[in-house]
Amino acid sequence: MSLQRFISEAISPWMKSGPGPDSDIVLSTRIRLARNMEQYPFPVFAPPEMAEAVLNDTAAEFSSIRLQTGSSLERLNMDDLNSNEKRVLVEKHLISPYLAERSQSGAVMLSPDESVSIMLNEEDHIRMQTLFRGFQLSEGLDFSNKLDDWTEEKITYAFDEKRGYLTSCPTNVGTGMRASVMMHLPALVMTRQLNRILPAIHQLGLVVRGIYGEGSEAQGNLFQISNQMTLGKPEEDIVEDLKGVVTQIIRQERMARDALMRSSRTYMEDKVFRSFGILKNSRIMESKEATERLSDVRLGIDLDLIKGISGNILNELMILTQPGFLRQYAEKELRADERDVRRAALIRERMELEKQSDE
Ligand SMILES: Nc1ncnc2c1ncn2[C@@H]1O[C@H](COP(=O)(O)OP(=O)(O)OP(=O)(O)O)[C@@H](O)[C@H]1O
Numbered sequence: 001m002s003l004q005r006f007i008s009e010a011i012s013p014w015m016k017s018g019p020g021p022d023s024d025i026v027l028s029t030r031i032r033l034a035r036n037m038e039q040y041p042f043p044v045f046a047p048p049e050m051a052e053a054v055l056n057d058t059a060a061e062f063s064s065i066r067l068q069t070g071s072s073l074e075r076l077n078m079d080d081l082n083s084n085e086k087r088v089l090v091e092k093h094l095i096s097p098y099l100a101e102r103s104q105s106g107a108v109m110l111s112p113d114e115s116v117s118i119m120l121n122e123e124d125h126i127r128m129q130t131l132f133r134g135f136q137l138s139e140g141l142d143f144s145n146k147l148d149d150w151t152e153e154k155i156t157y158a159f160d161e162k163r164g165y166l167t168s169c170p171t172n173v174g175t176g177m178r179a180s181v182m183m184h185l186p187a188l189v190m191t192r193q194l195n196r197i198l199p200a201i202h203q204l205g206l207v208v209r210g211i212y213g214e215g216s217e218a219q220g221n222l223f224q225i226s227n228q229m230t231l232g233k234p235e236e237d238i239v240e241d242l243k244g245v246v247t248q249i250i251r252q253e254r255m256a257r258d259a260l261m262r263s264s265r266t267y268m269e270d271k272v273f274r275s276f277g278i279l280k281n282s283r284i285m286e287s288k289e290a291t292e293r294l295s296d297v298r299l300g301i302d303l304d305l306i307k308g309i310s311g312n313i314l315n316e317l318m319i320l321t322q323p324g325f326l327r328q329y330a331e332k333e334l335r336a337d338e339r340d341v342r343r344a345a346l347i348r349e350r351m352e353l354e355k356q357s358d359e
Contacts (some may be wrong), residue, residue: 003076003080003081003085005112006074006076006089006094006110006114007085007088007089007092007328010091010092010316010317010319010320010325011312011315011316011319012092012094012113012114012115012131013112013113013114014113014114014115014131014132014133015028015133015312015315015316016312017133018133019133019134019311020132020133020134020135020136021134021135021136022134022135022250023133023134023135023311024254024302024311025135025183025185025249025250025253025254025302026134026135026181026182026183026184026246026250027134027182027183027184027222027314027315028131028132028133028134028181028182028315029131029132029133029134029135029136029137029139029140029179029180029181029182030129030130030131030132030140030178030179030180030181030182031129031130031137031140031141031143031144031177031178031179031180032127032128032129032130032177032178032179032180033126033127033128033144033147033148033175033176033177034123034124034126034127034165034167034168034172034176034177035124035125035126035127035128035148035151035155035157035158035165035167035176036124036125036126036158036165036166036167036168037054037057037058037125037126037155037156037157037158038156038157038158038159039156040053040054040125042124042125042167042168043121043122043123043124043125043168044123044168046121048104048105051104051105051121052105054105054120054121054125055105055106055107055120055121057155058120058125058126058155059075059107059109059120061151061154061155062075062109062118062120062151063075063109065147065150067111067116069112069113071111071112073109073111073116073118074109074110074111074112075107075108075109076089076107076108076109076110077106077107078099078100078102078104078106078107078108079104079105079106083100084324084327084328086100087100087324087327088324088325088328089108090212091319091322091324091325092114092319093131093212094108094110094114094117095108095117095119096119096122096127098122098123099119099121099122102121102122105121106119106120106121106122107119107120107121108120114131115130115131115132116128116129116130116131116147117129117131123167123168123169124167124168124172124176126151128144128147128148128151130143130144130147135181135246135250137179137181137239137242137243137246138239138243140179141179141235141236141239144177145235163231164176164230164231171228171230172230173230173231174229174230174231174232174233175230175231175233175234175235175238176230177227177230177235177238178226178227178230179226179227179235179238179239179242180224180225180226180227181224181225181226181242181246182211182222182223182224183222183223183224183225183246183249183250183253184220184221184222184295184298184299184302184314185221185222185223185249185253186221186295186296186298186299187253187256187257187259187260187299188249188252188253188256189221190256190260191256191259191260193252193256194223197249197252201225201245201249204241204245205227205228205229205241206225206226206227206228206242206245207225207226207227207228208223208224208225209223209224209225209226210222210223210224211224211318219288219291219318220291220292220294220295220314220318221295222295222314222318225242225245225246225249226242227241227242257299257302257303261303268303268305269305271296272296272297272299272300272303272305272306273300273305273306274296275292275293275294275296275297275300276293276297276300276306278293279293279294279297279347279348280347280348280351280352281348282344282347282348283341283344283345284337284340284341285321285340285343285344285347286340286343287321287322287339287343290317290318290321290343290347291318294313294314294317294318295314297309297313297314298311298313298314301313308354309351309354310354313350313354316350317346317350320346320350321343321346321347323339326339326342326343326346329342329346330342
């Protein structure tokens with residue numbers, strides 16, 4: 001396993017193993033735990049030699065983990081990567097932009113299928129991320145708890161009896177957990193119902209973010225919904241509350257899709273097949289248009305209008321057509337207009353491949 005493997009394919013192996021529960025609407029589930037070591041200052045306050053000690057201590061422990069498949073985690077030091085390699089890892093959601101900027105004493109430990117990513121010396125000493133196909137909050141929490149228990153046997157966490165796990169940012173104190181689902185909600189957007197639902201979600205103590213997390217805009221009708229509160233409730237209750245809200249949203253998105261298909265089937269077919277045709281034929285494609293068209297095609301696949309194309313196309317092409325990946329394939333820096341040409345070519349190529357594999 002090498003760096004090349006992690007940055008050459010847009011779609012992580014964990015995404016490829018078939019659809020997950022409710023994956024017509026929930027693309028993936030993520031659990032993130034923030035943890036710190038008791039004996040060292042938090043990363044923002046740690047002098048370089050202490051940051052290095054944190055990195056060496058934690059990386060040594062995580063290297064000895066054996067996952068269910070018998071595989072181990074691979075360490076990538078930020079120092080050893082060039083800026084585009086880091087950008088690609090950010091585009092794949094495997095590291096944060098913050099870690100990418102922090103070259104000294106920052107690292108990530110990745111499982112071969114990329115479902116486990118542990119950032120070291122990010123905002124906290126340890127940020128453990130686990131990703132799952134579809135809607136799997138309870139399964140995700142179970143697995144993260146196992147990873148956390150295993151780590152806690154080796155590393156003494158900064159923990160306070162009253163406040164729970166101590167973290168750099170006060171918004172993470174307590175459980176240190178963010179549980180989230182990435183949802184594709186085109187019908188709720190089209191019927192303008194999401195504008196009504198979003199404020200209600202906020203009132204329930206949940207956050208809605210775009211595809212690239214905090215501060216990112218919603219693109220391609222993809223919305224990440226996660227817990228805001230980390231204090232005062234056990235992890236299981238936080239996850240149960242989130243599950244309840246997500247289940248409701250799934251129901252409403254399905255009802256909106258059904259209603260649109262009943263009332264405006266021709267309009268829906270036109271929208272889906274028009275985007276499909278444009279993606280298969282364009283010579284210039286801006287990223288905003290690409291994400292919108294890809295969302296239409298994914299909806300077409302989920303409504304069974306488009307057959308023989310994998311539902312993963314949305315996740316894959318959204319990542320593959322980001323600037324870092326495009327640069328990686330071009331093997332040179334690209335201007336924005338050159339990127340648009342390459343993006344269109346890549347999408348056409350990928351669509352052609354899907355067609356061939358269906359024949
Ligand atoms: N359910 C999910 N499936 C796939 N990727 C996700 C999911 N949830 C979040 N992500 C990705 O994880 C990255 C981090 O997200 P975000 O900034 O929201 O979380 P965080 O780092 O845990 O946040 P914070 O530091 O604000 O607590 C982003 O790239 C985001 O798109």
